[in-house]
Amino acid sequence: MQFALSLRRPLVKGVSSATGEHGCYWRLREILQQGRRAKTNLNSPEKTMNAVEVAQRQIDAWNRHDADAVTAGYAEDATYHTPRFDHPVKGRQAIGDWIKSVLKAYPDIRFEVISSGDIGGGLVAMQLVLHATNTGPFMDGTPPTGRTVTYPLASFAQVEGNKYRSEHIYLDRQGVAEQLGLTPKKT
Numbered sequence: 001m002q003f004a005l006s007l008r009r010p011l012v013k014g015v016s017s018a019t020g021e022h023g024c025y026w027r028l029r030e031i032l033q034q035g036r037r038a039k040t041n042l043n044s045p046e047k048t049m050n051a052v053e054v055a056q057r058q059i060d061a062w063n064r065h066d067a068d069a070v071t072a073g074y075a076e077d078a079t080y081h082t083p084r085f086d087h088p089v090k091g092r093q094a095i096g097d098w099i100k101s102v103l104k105a106y107p108d109i110r111f112e113v114i115s116s117g118d119i120g121g122g123l124v125a126m127q128l129v130l131h132a133t134n135t136g137p138f139m140d141g142t143p144p145t146g147r148t149v150t151y152p153l154a155s156f157a158q159v160e161g162n163k164y165r166s167e168h169i170y171l172d173r174q175g176v177a178e179q180l181g182l183t184p185k186k187t
Helices: 002-006 021-034 051-063 067-072 092-105 173-180
Strands: 010-012 074-081 110-118 123-133 148-160 163-171
Touching: 051 067, 051 110, 051 123, 051 148, 051 163, 067 074, 067 092, 074 092, 148 173, 163 173
Parallel strands: 074 163
Antiparallel strands: 110 123, 123 148, 148 163
């Protein structure tokens, strides 16, 4: 329960991640109400990890810049939801392409875990800070800015067995764009 309470603390001064702004609170509520339970494949030769260990394995792979290991952490038919797209990325192959594009744009990317926990049924909530320098082009062809970004984000991953079935990422797109110099700052 301590983790759930920490979601109500501001991630950035004046911005709360669970106040209902931009629908984040309502999406979290929807995820929790789905009541899905983690499933374990007892026939798998792979050691079954708990959901938090699976999530940490993903973060470790990101921090090693190992696109293949990050991609392998998703189920074949997984979905990945990010504010960058207005639709979920579906399937391990498409998610892998997205991961490779992120690593191309931010080759020094590093995630700092602030807090994490299994909030029930294999749903792992993580509060993170991303640190990276944009030295490569974005997936849409936008050239690199050369700027360093540091921003908070939240991840909610549904774990089944040793894989992510789905992941929902929440972040402040406007703040990221401002750090990259891609939009004018508000006055």
